[in-house]
Amino acid sequence: MKYEKLPREYWEKHDYLLFVYDVLGDMLRKADKLKLSDFEIEFDTEEIVRDFEKAEDMFDWLDRNNHHGISLKMFKNHTFFSLLKDFCFFIYESLSCASRGKVTVAYSLLRKPIRDNLLYLEWLLADPEEFYQTFLYGAVEDCDVANTKKFTWNRKKKIVQAACDKSYMGDSLNSDNIVFNFRFDGKSDLGLQRIWNQSMHLVTTHSDHYKTEDGNLNFIFADEEIWLNFWNYYYTVLPQIMAYVLEICEALFIDTVDITDIELLFNRLLRFEKYAKLHPHIETMSEVEGKLFEVIEMLDKDSINLRMKCENCGKEITIDNKVANEMISSWFVACPNCQLEHNICKYFIDLGVAKMN
Numbered sequence: 001m002k003y004e005k006l007p008r009e010y011w012e013k014h015d016y017l018l019f020v021y022d023v024l025g026d027m028l029r030k031a032d033k034l035k036l037s038d039f040e041i042e043f044d045t046e047e048i049v050r051d052f053e054k055a056e057d058m059f060d061w062l063d064r065n066n067h068h069g070i071s072l073k074m075f076k077n078h079t080f081f082s083l084l085k086d087f088c089f090f091i092y093e094s095l096s097c098a099s100r101g102k103v104t105v106a107y108s109l110l111r112k113p114i115r116d117n118l119l120y121l122e123w124l125l126a127d128p129e130e131f132y133q134t135f136l137y138g139a140v141e142d143c144d145v146a147n148t149k150k151f152t153w154n155r156k157k158k159i160v161q162a163a164c165d166k167s168y169m170g171d172s173l174n175s176d177n178i179v180f181n182f183r184f185d186g187k188s189d190l191g192l193q194r195i196w197n198q199s200m201h202l203v204t205t206h207s208d209h210y211k212t213e214d215g216n217l218n219f220i221f222a223d224e225e226i227w228l229n230f231w232n233y234y235y236t237v238l239p240q241i242m243a244y245v246l247e248i249c250e251a252l253f254i255d256t257v258d259i260t261d262i263e264l265l266f267n268r269l270l271r272f273e274k275y276a277k278l279h280p281h282i283e284t285m286s287e288v289e290g291k292l293f294e295v296i297e298m299l300d301k302d303s304i305n306l307r308m309k310c311e312n313c314g315k316e317i318t319i320d321n322k323v324a325n326e327m328i329s330s331w332f333v334a335c336p337n338c339q340l341e342h343n344i345c346k347y348f349i350d351l352g353v354a355k356m357n
């Protein structure tokens with residue numbers, strides 16, 4: 001993709017960020033299309049149905065009538081998709097501002113989704129039962145992740161660690177707590193906290209770590225070099241954070257859908273191939289290279305092929321090495337049937353794993 005205002009060196013990273021955004025957006029589209037927040041409950045008698053319909057709080061009624069399991073699952077799915085939708089609204093606007101050079105606005109728009117929404121998502125993944133009980137039956141203060149007395153540094157760290165442990169690669173992407181520190185360490189030069197405070201306020205005096213210099217206003221008189229540094233920093237931290245977000249969201253999402261092990265592996269390898277392209281110098285990432293092709297060849301030997309339905313003509317596109325290569329390097333593949341471009345920024349749950357003749 002070409003960007004008018006964005007320096008060439010960030011294009012690939014911006015493409016990657018839009019890919020992650022689209023995969024997250026696809027989870028939301030699937031939630032709507034497949035009604036992933038809807039549940040069917042069978043009640044024994046008409047009387048119970050009427051009693052349920054009269055209930056003021058559905059979750060409370062279900063809890064009191066021995067349906068806690070269903071209630072928790074409904075709450076978890078509904079809360080996940082709602083938090084994710086709000087997360088995506090902010091991230092999209094932030095990316096849009098970053099690509100157009102509105103750097104302070106781009107940073108400001110990251111604060112809520114990265115500090116708050118993401119922590120709620122992590123909490124939901126780490127301990128859905130605690131989240132549920134606190135949210136439905138606790139005081140509102142107990143749900144406020146911005147309240148540092150309730151959500152202390154250590155508690156946040158525990159939540160993040162537990163969420164990482166339940167995700168596929170969350171722990172590796174947060175190695176040495178790098179993603180955690182980006183978000184919460186106000187003292188670190190690498191933390192976003194400092195930039196968030198400076199981008200939200202013209203003068204900041206309450207912390208030595210991001211105090212406005214005498215005779216200055218935050219960001220207002222910044223010269224070209226300072227702008228470029230902040231722009232550069234945005235594209236340094238955000239790909240790491242968004243790769244991490246995808247891990248957390250995948251763990252929550254796959255709990256709501258039917259997915260085969262092969263599809264799970266395919267999604268993971270595809271996103272890591274894309275991520276690895278941004279970080280050719282990281283050794284663990286170079287190990288991922290070529291893995292997707294190996295899997296496709298391995299399946300092919302067993303006469304199994306992966307297919308996706310073209311969004312334009314509805315015919316199936318077989319994912320061979322050539323198509324996989326296109327998927328890694330672009331957002332689209334050309335459909336061999338209708339020749340139109342088929343968007344591949346998706347979370348694949350229907351690769352129609354089928355035996356070939």
Ligand SMILES: [Zn+2]
Pocket residue numbers: 310311312313314315335336337338339340
């Ligand atoms: Zn087609």
